[in-house]
Amino acid sequence: MSRSTVVLLPALLLAMWVGAVAASPAERLGAAVRFKTVSYQDYSQIDYAEFEAFQQFLRETFPRVFSRLEVETVNEYSLLLHWRGGKSSLAPILFTAHMDVVPVEPGTEQDWQHPAFEGVVAQGRIYGRGTLDDKVGLMGLLEATEQLLAEGFAPDRDIYFAFGHDEEISGRKGATAIAARMRELGLHFAWMVDEGGMLVSDNPLLSGQTLAMVNIAEKGYLTLTLEATGEGGHSSNPPAVSTIGRLSNALARIEANPFTPRLVPPVEAMLEALAPHMAQPERLVFENLWLTGGLVARKMAGARVTSPFVRTTTALTMFNAGVKENVVPQRALARVNFRLLPGDSPDMVVNHIREIVADPLVAISYEQWDDMPPVAEYPAGGYAVIRSAIESIYPEAVVVPSLLMAVTDTRHYVDLVDSQYRFHGVEVATDQATSIHGTDEYVDVQSYEKSIEIARKMIELGAR
Numbered sequence: 511m512s513r514s515t516v517v518l519l520p521a522l523l524l525a526m527w528v529g530a531v532a533a534s535p536a537e538r539l540g541a542a543v544r545f546k547t548v549s550y551q552d553y554s555q556i557d558y559a560e561f562e563a564f565q566q567f568l569r570e571t572f573p574r575v576f577s578r579l580e581v582e583t584v585n586e587y588s589l590l591l592h593w594r595g596g597k598s599s600l601a602p603i604l605f606t607a608h609m610d611v612v613p614v615e616p617g618t619e620q621d622w623q624h625p626a627f628e629g630v631v632a633q634g635r636i637y638g639r640g641t642l643d644d645k646v647g648l649m650g651l652l653e654a655t656e657q658l659l660a661e662g663f664a665p666d667r668d669i670y671f672a673f674g675h676d677e678e679i680s681g682r683k684g685a686t687a688i689a690a691r692m693r694e695l696g697l698h699f700a701w702m703v704d705e706g707g708m709l710v711s712d713n714p715l716l717s718g719q720t721l722a723m724v725n726i727a728e729k730g731y732l733t734l735t736l737e738a739t740g741e742g743g744h745s746s747n748p749p750a751v752s753t754i755g756r757l758s759n760a761l762a763r764i765e766a767n768p769f770t771p772r773l774v775p776p777v778e779a780m781l782e783a784l785a786p787h788m789a790q791p792e793r794l795v796f797e798n799l800w801l802t803g804g805l806v807a808r809k810m811a812g813a814r815v816t817s818p819f820v821r822t823t824t825a826l827t828m829f830n831a832g833v834k835e836n837v838v839p840q841r842a843l844a845r846v847n848f849r850l851l852p853g854d855s856p857d858m859v860v861n862h863i864r865e866i867v868a869d870p871l872v873a874i875s876y877e878q879w880d881d882m883p884p885v886a887e888y889p890a891g892g893y894a895v896i897r898s899a900i901e902s903i904y905p906e907a908v909v910v911p912s913l914l915m916a917v918t919d920t921r922h923y924v925d926l927v928d929s930q931y932r933f934h935g936v937e938v939a940t941d942q943a944t945s946i947h948g949t950d951e952y953v954d955v956q957s958y959e960k961s962i963e964i965a966r967k968m969i970e971l972g973a974r
């Protein structure tokens with residue numbers, strides 16, 4: 511036996527084993543979870559060998575996709591795939607997902623029913639980090655494309671797939687680089703679909719009916735830094751107003767003056783789409799938002815769960831001052847994070863906060879912000895395609911447009927796409943959604959299989 515055979519044999523056996531177990535989509539998703547493609551805020555902690563191995567796994571698992579589509583690796587670990595269509599006059603469309611996952615919080619590893627990176631398939635579920643966010647989206651799109659290629663499907667329109675590798679830490683190296691490459695190629699898309707919306711099986715608004723939320727907009731993201739400076743010194747002889755007191759006062763004023771609640775078009779569209787499925791008196795209220803809008807906005811602002819839908823939110827998130835109990839600090843620093851409603855601009859927020867603070871000894875600064883995605887076309891355009899795809903697999907589901915509270919990679923593609931949607935077709939229960947970025951993340955096998963069918967339909971219908 512030659513030395514190379516000895517070295518190769520374990521690899522061959524492993525490949526056979528992986529090939530043997532990964533016979534179903536669920537098992538392949540489980541296999542995808544086993545690659546620890548974990549993003550850390552500190553880039554030096556990232557194990558890029560896992561990303562390389564994951565990409566190799568994708569190439570082996572989806573041989574048709576990786577041989578028949580044009581494949582470009584961007585910034586080493588991100589992927590841009592191009593499926594050429596038959597009619598070059600049609601604007602291309604784009605499907606995106608991300609390869610990276612968030613870490614398991616140290617100390618919570620033992621809380622998982624099945625280890626976070628083992629991809630166990632049991633009790634009709636696939637367990638592990640990334641089964642909902644977002645290997646489910648990535649693998650689902652690739653499964654769908656592999657099937658369509660096997661069946662000889664040929665799109666009219668050019669279809670692109672973009673898979674970033676650092677969405678969880680802002681996408682600065684993945685989606686940003688992919689978008690730059692698209693600009694070089696002169697691409698412009700009619701619409702795109704990213705992660706962010708799902709089907710919810712037990713929404714309290716609709717008893718017994720599955721609700722599919724297709725996000726047509728997302729909230730903007732802005733963090734302001736407030737810094738109070740002043741006289742410090744020994745605590746035995748303190749100044750009348752300390753930096754801590756000054757900054758605390760400013761922050762208390764900010765918190766006491768939240769942004770005024772109002773209904774923005776995507777939320778109005780959501781409530782109107784829900785109306786026919788509601789019982790009275792909600793139905794009457796939602797059907798007449800021209801009259802009841804102000805009241806509905808105030809009511810939604812009053813409950814923590816619905817408040818983010820109707821206002822630009824203010825969250826005091828960091829406060830730092832002082833190093834010693836008997837020294838008055840000369841500097842105190844705080845951060846305030848805002849999530850902006852569509853229509854509100856960062857400039858507007860900054861001006862509003864300056865007016866409220868109104869203290870020349872409290873400096874307000876911020877980093878450059880990203881463009882906020884505009885509201886996507888609705889109910890026509892890509893929305894109609896996504897809706898038909900959902901209804902072909904879940905005929906009973908209530909499909910509604912919505913507003914995403916989180917930020918995704920979509921903001922990196924704003925200038926390249928006319929309409930941006932956020933929806934991956936997995937069905938979850940409300941309590942299951944808390945496992946995203948948390949413990950015991952899982953997806954139902956059946957739900958995953960249906961999500962592949964929805965992805966297939968989105969591609970088939972979108973390709974025309």
Ligand SMILES: [Zn+2]
Nearest residue numbers: 643644677705
């Ligand atoms: Zn995600």
